[in-house]
Amino acid sequence: KPLCLNKNDASELVLLARQKNLLLMMGHTLLFAQETVYLKKIMQQQDFGRLLSAHSQRLNLGKVHDDCNVIWDLAPHDISILLYLSESQVHKVHATAKAIKNRLQLDYASIQLDFENGMQAQLLLSWIEPRKTRTITLVGDHKHAVFDDCKRPGSLCIASAPHQEEEDPNVGPDVGDLHTPKLIQKENLQGLCEHFVRCILDQHPCVSPGEIGLEITYIIEAIHHSIDQDGAGVKVGQSDYHFIAEQQSKKD
Numbered sequence: 484k485p486l487c488l489n490k491n492d493a494s495e496l497v498l499l500a501r502q503k504n505l506l507l508m509m510g511h512t513l514l515f516a517q518e519t520v521y522l523k524k525i526m527q528q529q530d531f532g533r534l535l536s537a538h539s540q541r542l543n544l545g546k547v548h549d550d551c552n553v554i555w556d557l558a559p560h561d562i563s564i565l566l567y568l569s570e571s572q573v574h575k576v577h578a579t580a581k582a583i584k585n586r587l588q589l590d591y592a593s594i595q596l597d598f599e600n601g602m603q604a605q606l607l608l609s610w611i612e613p614r615k616t617r618t619i620t621l622v623g624d625h626k627h628a629v630f631d632d633c634k635r636p637g638s639l640c641i642a643s644a645p646h647q648e649e650e651d652p653n654v655g656p657d658v659g660d661l662h663t664p665k666l667i668q669k670e671n672l673q674g675l676c677e678h679f680v681r682c683i684l685d686q687h688p689c690v691s692p693g694e695i696g697l698e699i700t701y702i703i704e705a706i707h708h709s710i711d712q713d714g715a716g717v718k719v720g721q722s723d724y725h726f727i728a729e730q731q732s733k734k735d
Contacts, residue, residue: 484510484559485703486696488551490720493700497693507693508679511563514691515674517666518630518639522568522621525641532624532644534569537604539619545590545610552589554580554706557608561619562596562699567690568621571600573702577716578709584611594706597716637663 486509487493500507513519525531539561548556566572573596580592590610597603617632627642641662681687701720709717 484563484696484699485551485555486693486700488555488700490697490700490704493693493697497697500693506679506682506689507696508682508689509563509691509693509696510675511559511691511695512671512675513560513564513632514567515671515678516630516632517669518632519564519567520674521639521664521666522628522630525626526568526623531621531626531628534600534602534621534623536602536622537565537619538607539565539604540607540616542607542609542612543615544613547585547588547590547610549587552580552582552592553608553610554578554589554592554594554703556610558592558594558606558703558706559699561604561606562702563691563695564619565596565598565602565604566695566698569598569600569602571598571602572698573597573705573719574599575716575718576702576705576709577714578706579714580710589710592706592710596702635668639664639666 486496496507522531526534541557541561545553545556562573575597577595577597578592580589582589583591592606592608594606594608595603596606615633619630621628621630623644625644627644629640631638631640641664643660675691678687678690682689705717705719709715
C-alpha cells in the first residue's frame with residue numbers, strides 16, 4: 484500500500500494483470516487481522532446491524548517520508564478496512580491537512596468520507612503525535628465496536644447500541660453489554676500470504692485485489708483535491724476498472 488501514487492499508474496497495473504490473467508493483490512494486512520475477520524463475520528450475520536458511522540485515529544511520532552505525505556502513508560489502512568466492512572464505495576470526501584513540523588510534506592490530516600450507503604467516516608492522521616494511537620470505532624444499528632490495534636489483549640470490544648429509557652429522559656442511555664471476544668492471535672502478514680496462495684490454487688475470491696488499490700488511489704486523489712480547495716466537498720472520480728480496461732485497450 485498504496486498501489487501507486489496516481490490513478491493512471493494504478494490503472495495500468497490493474498489492466499496489465501487482467502491482460503496477463505494474473506492476480507494483483509494489495510498488501511492490506513489489516514484486513515487479515517483477527518479483529519477485522521471477526522467484525523466481518525458478525526456483520527455478515529446481521530448481528531451488528533447497518534454500519535452507520537466510523538471514526539479512526541492513526542497517530543504517531545512518525546518519520547517524515549521523502550516520497551509521500553501522511554495521507555498516502557496512513558490512510559490506505561483505514562480506507563481498506565472501511566471499504567471491506569461496509570461493502571460500499573466512497574462517493575464524496577472533505578479534507579484538510581497541514582505541514583506542521585516539516586514544511587516539505589503534509590504531516591497532519593483530518594478527512595471525512597461519505598459512502599454511497601449513507602455511512603460517514605472520520606479519519607484523523609498524524610506523524611507529529613507523541614503517543615502512538617491506532618483505533619477505529621464503528622457504530623451500527625445494533626452494536627458498536629472499538630478496535631484498538633495497540634492494545635493486547637483485549638484489542639476488540641463490542642457493545643450493544645445505547646438504549647434510552649423512554650420513561651425517564653433525564654437518565655443517560657444504557658450502553659448495554661460489553662463483550663471482548665477471545666481471538667486467536669495470528670500474524671496479519673501470515674494470513675495475507677495464506678490467502679494469496681489460496682486465491683491462486685483454489686481460485687478463491689480475493690478480498691484485496693488490485694482493483695481495491697485503484698479505488699483507494701481515486702479516493703486519496705480526491706482527498707488532495709479537497710485539501711487544495713480548503714476542505715470543500717469533492718466527488719470521487721469513476722474508478723470502474725472494466726471501463727478503464729476497455730478505454731486503454733482501445734488506445735492500444
